[in-house]
Amino acid sequence: MAENVVTFLLERLDDMLREEANNLIKIPKQVKLLQKELEQMRSFLKDADSRQEGNDTVRPFFAQVRDAAYDAEDVIDTFYDKDVVSKIEDIKAHIAQLTQNLETFGIKRQVEEVSSSSENGLKTLRRTYSREDDQRNFVGLGEDADRLSSQLVRQGSSRFVSICGMGGLGKTTLAKKVYHHDKVRGHFRYFVWVYVSQKCQAREIWEEILFKINEEKKKENEEKDEEIEEKKRENEEKEKESKEKKKKSKEKKEEKREKKDHEISTELYDLLIQERCLVVLDDIWDANTLTALSSGFPAYNVKAETKMLLTSRNKDVAYRADPKGFLYEPACLSEDAAWELFQKVVFEHADHQQATRPGSSNNAFITVGNKKKLGNEMVPHCKGLPFAIVVLGGVLASKDYIDEWETVHKNIKSQLKKYIGSNEDSLGPMDLLALKHIPTAEAIISAESSSGRENEETLEDVAYGYLRMLADRYLVQVEKRSSTGRIKSCRMHDLVREVCLEKARRSDFFHTTELCNSNRQMDFFSSIVSRPISANRIRRVSIYLKQFSGAIPIGTEDCPPIRSALGCRHDNSGIGQELIDSMVSRFKLLRVLDLEDIRGFAVPKKIGGLIHLRLLTVNSAYIGVLSSSIGNLQFLLSLNLDPYYSATKIPNVIWKLRKLRHLYLPADCGSDTECLKFANLNDLQTLKNFPASKADVKDLTTLPNLRRLSKLDEFLAIFQLPTTFQHLESLSIKDPDDSLELTSDPMPKISACCPRIRKVKLNRQKIFLKNLRTDQCEPCQL
Structure with a gap:
């Protein structure tokens, strides 16, 4: 966590030096020196941050690093303070001292020792064996074991059979049942079960498989030899030959150790081609591990009778083994x-x-x-x-x-x-569920993760890739997909959620507060700051409303530098105007204000004072006359307003939001709204409810990165060559009066101007383009 915070701060420093230089005439030197200290600190944290689990001595040190980075971030976000130079100097000195302490007191060495111990413990905890123990706990998967067994013995079926699912779902238990199934035992000649650790060495796995198969072959030969030798030789001769065999076996092992890696993999490959083997690779953590092992195994398109049974908590492993292989995903028990x-x-x-x-x-x-x-x-x-x-x-x-x-x-x-085992002193769900092995995006996805227009992968693409990774690793469960297969909604298993909440609490990632009428006398800000930890370290707060009428005392306590405020409700609860106005006035450093589906208040007039906002979601709040101060939100990336008819006037300031990427406007911008300009919002990707009667539809032709666009029939006028929308994927054309009449099929023009269009909605008729190049389309079955 500390490494993530430092990385994010370094990105902020880069942005500040690049984009805010005019406001920092006297500061760049100090900022660059701070940047240098942070880079040095991060060089230590890269290898050490994830290894603090289970070490109470080391953890406070990382908390100090995180807090120092937070202090620097606070100074950066309030750089107009006259004492900012001296504050940066103090923070730089503090970070330098922390780095020196890390080296002087050997914390890095201690962390490495803890990591080694943890890794060894995890291997012991997760190591599995092929013996048919614990089958008394095998419940609810009998038919699935039969199905998998039939798949393994079927001629012409895929060489790779995979069992994938979240940690704790019983993948290994099911694999054991299949491994000992009568059909499987009667079909294969040799059986090998290998546990694949997180940091396995390919050569070790190859040698383990070779050794086990050769041992079985040796036992077969010994049984035959013993029958012959009982008739021909005396006991003394048997002992002599046994010693000779052991000597030769030892020599072969020594010879094997001297072989190069490619020779070992080739030997295993040839053996698996010749014999009918079942090899179980249990608990493969990632697809790269399988790739490293693959040269020792027959590929899916090579004729051989050996089969591979894989278990993993990462679906990408199955795809890497064989894109057309058999994949079974166990469900939770009924x-x-x-x-x-x-x-x-x-x-x-x-x-x-x-x-x-x-x-x-x-x-x-x-x-x-x-x-x-x-x-x-x-x-x-x-x-x-x-x-x-x-x-x-x-x-x-x-x-x-x-x-x-x-x-x-x-x-x-x-x-x-x-x-x-959520206690970090033991090996618990953090290891079981592989939460440590997922790249995270804290607040803003690193620009290093996206190379911009060069490969046309946006930050949203990178973020969606992380979501898919979570789904592939079964840490979130997909609930609904779009007609194109894109994830639209997902959920988290309750126990995974509990683990995440515990991790967030221990790393002080966010604070939750519940507002209900039973505790309405409690001051809202007191509920945030009255914690056993230092209140000024709170950066994110989640507000949960349950049977709450909206009123609550405000109080006069100092407010922590909150960066994210999220709201959710259990029923018809809402937030009162006094509370939301106070939050806007006092949470000056907010980057995220997400009050989706929270009612009871109007958009505050001082909303433009939150100059650091990146995301503003108030889609259930009354708009009325929207404050023109919203044009001050120069860093805003996403704006989500009430989609219905609460607006009476939208000021003509949206064109000032140059960084805006996603804009959700009301269905009716209000009778007092005059002309709205949208031209040259170069980063805009989503535009919903474009007000064609209040804006020039030709402004849309100046938006080069639009992906999703919706609203009125005036759109049709812009689909004229040579105008093209290179990135437009989804288009919705609708008329609230359902009076839209098309004199001709608009699809040829739309397809010609939008080479990447995938989905079009004309009023209530959805059209999904199957082939983007031939203008062929058919009704989408939704």
Whole structure:
């Protein structure tokens, strides 16, 4: 986390030197020196930041680094302060001292040791074996095991069969069932199970597979040799030959160790081509690992009877193995299956423990009836995740007294986190769910991640790539896709969410506050600053509204430098005008104000004072006469206003928002709105509800990067060659009176001017272009 904060700050410094130089006539020297210190600090953090987990001694150091970066960021965002030069000097000296301490006190060395220990512990925790143990916990996947087994033994089927899903879903358990399935055992000659660690060495995996197959072949030969030797030789001769074999085997192993990597991979490749083997590669973390191993395995298009069974929490592994291979994605258990698994773990173990109960106790033993009652109420909290059910069941199985069960039941969420291992002193869901191995974008995606127009990949493309990565790694679950397959909505498994919340709390990533009528006497700002940690380190706040009428005292406390404020509601709750006006006045450094679907207030008149805003979503707020101060938001990237009819006047200042990328306007901009200009918003990608009656439709031809465009029939006039919209993908043309009558098919003109158009909506008729080059289209089945 500290490395992310420092990286983001360095980007801010680059922006400041490049874009705000006119305001920093006396400062560039100090800024560049600070930049140099931060670069040096980051060189240490790159290798060390992710290794602080589980080390209480090291963690405070990273907190100091993060806080120093935050201090620098605060100074940068308030650079008009007359003392800014001295403040930057102080911060630079502090960061230099932290870097020196890191070297002087050997923190980097200690972190490396912790990392090594953690890695070894993780290998022990996750290492799996092929023996058919724990099959008593196999529930709800019998038909799937049959299906996978049939796929493996079927002639002509894909060489690669993959089981992919989120951590804890039972992929390895299912693979074990398939590995020992009667069909599989009767079909293959040799069987190899290999656990693939996060930092595996390809040569080690190849040698392990070679060794296991050769050992099986050796046993077969020894059995045949023993039958012959019993008839021909005495026991002494057998012992002599056995020694010779061991000597030769040792020599072969030594010879193998001397071989080069490509020789080992070739030897394995040739062996797998010749024999009928089943090789299980369990828990492959990423596709690059599979690529590194691939030279030792027959490719999917090579004739051979060897099959590969892969398990991974990353769907990209299956695609890399064989784009047309067989992929199975287990679902979470149904309620009935979850309860069956829980009973297997709890009650079978309890029967075994019954005889060990003490003779007498002041505490009452729990009855089977109470176990079922409490268990039925706790199991749903596991949300069908087998790992969580087994862990919960294992904990409860060892508890014989009713007060112990009731303690777990009363605090089920915190107990699940505790027992699954969310404590960073142990190896828990952070490792299980691979949360450490995902690139993150904190607030703004790095410009280094996108090369701009050179390859036409925008920051939004990079962000969507991260979302797809999360989906491919099953850390979010896709709920709905668009007609083109794009992710439209997703959700997170409850336990993954709990892990993320715990991680956010420990790293002080954001603060949550709940507003409800029962605590309306509590001051809103007090609820933020009254924390065990330093209040001025709070950067993000999530406001949860539940049965809240909107009124709350404001108070006079100093406000922390909040950068992001997000709001969500449980019911019809809203935020009162006094509170939102106070937030706008006091959260001067806000970059994100996202109050989607929050009602009860009008857009504040002083909204233009939030000059650092990047995102403003007030799509359920009353607009009325929108303040012209909104034109001050020079860094605004996305503006989302009420889509309906609450606006009476929109000022002609939108053209000033030069960095704007996404604009969602009301369906009616109001009768008092005069001419609105949109020309030369070069970065604009989304424009919804273009007010054709209040603006010149030709302004649209000056927007080179439009991807999504919607509203009135006047659009049709702009689709005339040589005008082209090189990046337009989605177009919606509609008339609120449904009076739009087309004298001819507009699609040829639209397709000619929009080479990348994929979806067009004419009033209520959706059209999806299957072939962009031949103007062929058909109604989209939605």
